[in-house]
Amino acid sequence: MELQSYRKYSQMAQGIIKPELVFKNANVFFSHTGEFRKGDVATAGGMILGVGNYEGEQEIDLEGRYLCPGFIDSHLHLESTLVTPGELIRQAAQCGTTTFIVDPHESANVSGTDGIDYILEQTEEVPANVYVMMPSCVPSTHVDDNGCTLTAGKMKAYLKHPRILGLGEVMDASAVINGSVSMHEKLNLFGERVRDGHAPFLAPGELSAYALAGISTDHECVDYEYAMEECRNGIQVLIREGSAARNLDAIVKGIVEHGTDTSGFCFCTDDKHIEEIRKSGHINYNVKRAVELGLPVEKALKMATIQAARCYGLKHLGAIAPGYQADFVVLDNLEDLNVLEVYHKGIRIQKDEKTEIKACNPQLKNTVHIHSFKESHLKLKHPMKKAHVIQMQEGQITTVDVTEEVPWKETAGEKVFAADKDYQKIAVIERHKHTGKVGVGIVKGFGIRGGAIASSVSHDSHNIIVVGDNDRDMAMAVRELICTQGGYTLVENGQIYETLPLPVMGLMSDAGYEKVNETLAKMIPKAHEMGIPRGFDPFITLSFMALPVIPEIRITPRGIYLVKEDRMIRNPFS
């Protein structure tokens, strides 16, 4: 702070001169002490000066309502919400999230540093604090076919960027633990910063070796016992409640039951769709749900504010205290926890203000590169033996690798896999570099009948993924997404039912969230009507089926990947 400014602000803090803007009669949440107390909050220049008895040049009378520091989403991917970053931020900010720790992992997998630059540019003028973690696993693993390889060398230039906080989620645990040179170059480059983890289900010794490499957070934890193991290893647990993965109930129930010290926990959404944010909220939902489960509201609020700020070294965020940024959430009461108003740097965030969508580099709208795709690429010969099947799990993105008899039929003298109500076909088509790679597998529990569902959002390489019960509809879906340069599509009996184009890197729409929501509002119920269980979101769940770091079995352009064995098989009958 300039000394001239300090002198003025010091006088305001002391009440010698009137502070610019005072929030009168607030029930202030002090996150350092975890308590509510009545007071006036003095601010100037978007900064908090003090809490006490103040009269301001301008005053906002809160009439006893509850004033909390703005909430922090400690880990999320903006791209997976389908809309442009500015729109998502504005929607989530209206729910009280004023700080976003973003991993532009999806953009980087498609467009490399151009994708990271896109996220940085698009979040420059939003009414929130957006920090970026440098994606660590691009591509995610050695079995991925993505658009770009992000090395430590390419990352170096970003070290000086004021909004680059550290290294993004390190998913390739075996590269870490086994001491891969390229992985450790990245870990060392960010040696003085936060290095985010992604460590589901590591064995105890492996988890220790992973923490030993300097990784200090994880958001992949799905149960209380494992969360505690992570905390004991010095890993901060970012409790995730997103669209696909919902871990809050399991972890918070354990915390409440055991009276656990909550200092090792924060909240995140990871991936949450915009229509869900509008419906149920953002980090305010995590807080509310945790309180419903019996967590004291003060502890939930500390997780949502100062604990996340400290975890990421953001000294000016997460508290209502002198020198902190004037980011506030106004709550009606401590039972309903409804967000009434939100302020960023002392300025109120308006509800549903029209967002101007910033144009992007045109190259980022030309990223689906598939020369010669044919329906015959989807054929799956049946050698009359058991197949590895991807068994879905309701409410989870994990899958189970089951080996079973699967249905077949004879076509033109050839025995081929035949979908039925239990088993359907799943395929991934490489879309970055015209390689022609297509992987075909079998999925159980997905349930689609009489058509196909396809997406260019498929973590983390974002190739085209498609599930269907007949090759014709599947091929039509793929062709549709080549044509729209990415998107979601639903095909029913030889007809395109609806398509949501996602032309920005094949990940995001630039048509505005209203259009996105309107389209999804038609597509999602239809997908469920076509047989996809209501226990999961059709497109989001689909998008994780190609992610080779999540147990137990995945589909990639190279074939079926058995995660535990780190083994690729050409087809499910191998």
Next chain:
Amino acid sequence: MELQSYRKYSQMAQGIIKPELVFKNANVFFSHTGEFRKGDVATAGGMILGVGNYEGEQEIDLEGRYLCPGFIDSHLHLESTLVTPGELIRQAAQCGTTTFIVDPHESANVSGTDGIDYILEQTEEVPANVYVMMPSCVPSTHVDDNGCTLTAGKMKAYLKHPRILGLGEVMDASAVINGSVSMHEKLNLFGERVRDGHAPFLAPGELSAYALAGISTDHECVDYEYAMEECRNGIQVLIREGSAARNLDAIVKGIVEHGTDTSGFCFCTDDKHIEEIRKSGHINYNVKRAVELGLPVEKALKMATIQAARCYGLKHLGAIAPGYQADFVVLDNLEDLNVLEVYHKGIRIQKDEKTEIKACNPQLKNTVHIHSFKESHLKLKHPMKKAHVIQMQEGQITTVDVTEEVPWKETAGEKVFAADKDYQKIAVIERHKHTGKVGVGIVKGFGIRGGAIASSVSHDSHNIIVVGDNDRDMAMAVRELICTQGGYTLVENGQIYETLPLPVMGLMSDAGYEKVNETLAKMIPKAHEMGIPRGFDPFITLSFMALPVIPEIRITPRGIYLVKEDRMIRNPFS
């Protein structure tokens, strides 16, 4: 960490190869979760690799004893313990303190950067982690006469030193709040680091303005209510329990009574004499006392370990988890909390190992510069009106400014102040630059009869301070300390009873702590016999009487200083 080393340690953490040293069958304190659990702690190269079931190349069987991270003293001055830094560290380390956040404020006041270099050099090879905060107030205030002025310019060279953590206790609150240029240059120089506070009794608005300047700790807090005010302002409270100032009971009782969130607290000693460390312990005493007062042991241990480490950004300290330094305290049980063994980087600290005293720059042993001191300089004319009197407060270093009639006598036709059982004379003689300045005042409640007590340790300028009931003995005491180049001395009826020479900057002995203790064991009881109340340590309390930042009234070489009014008066009758 080198990749080669990581690969080896990773295998050890996973139990693939045997860790170098395993602490078997420990009851491990996990400071991240605040819980004890049984396990083996694997270490190598002085670093913790993991906690679980391990077999080691070497093993130490703890047979169920309690293994905690080494304790952290979050704020102390090494010089005030009277012995050389290495000796003090070794003594305190035997009590379980393995990390010391040191402010070499005393050395800097006498010898400037040479004094800081002395502390850095002397702590290079000790069995503990010693970090240094750059003294911020040298001299302490504009009314001080010390040996050196430490500007931001002189500090700059130290920013790169790996053991310089931040800016030391900022005592001159008014310089901060009023926006003094030189103070803010120092605050800005350490803008990205920890800036320690020293903020007793600031009014609410002042405290906010002080926190607004970026100050984030304070160890001067004497009661619970003020501690909470500091916490709410984002200031971490370092609960002090030293030789002179003991604030732990007051603050911890409040915490226990109110069930307060303890995340905003750490422990420190500030100033603790070596014989007291040997008798009652160091930070282990703070822990033990807090538990006696009803604080759960897990919370006390977090204050003594991870909370202090986090407060100072020491990511490798304060926990038993992978990647943390192997600094351990072994406790017998959770009731008695006796320290059985201490380890630093996996190596056991031996009890009472002979410490080799490192030689120092000879210039540092020639720092008492007084040309022409005469007994007549101590004369105090009595103008037959009321005088400002320094009223002592038992158990505190604060004083009360009382204005009273004081006794007098007539000598050679002149009315002069005459000491009696209630009132004695106190004087400070400038000793750095031959300025000849002598301040004389009146003290009540010090109680010395039939002699004088003097010291060259007098915070923060470390001029010669003397209290007595007659000028002859006072002058003799001052002359003795000029002769020994600093020390403590006690004069009784015209005879030097005993002197403890402190030739290193007039602050420390290089004769070894045994000699220091032996001498103090004679001098302190004698001082009490001579009338100094048993409620305070004669020399330590004396050493604070010249410190112009502590309320309400002080004595300096320029005269009497009224702290609240920031006003110097030439003599107590002014």
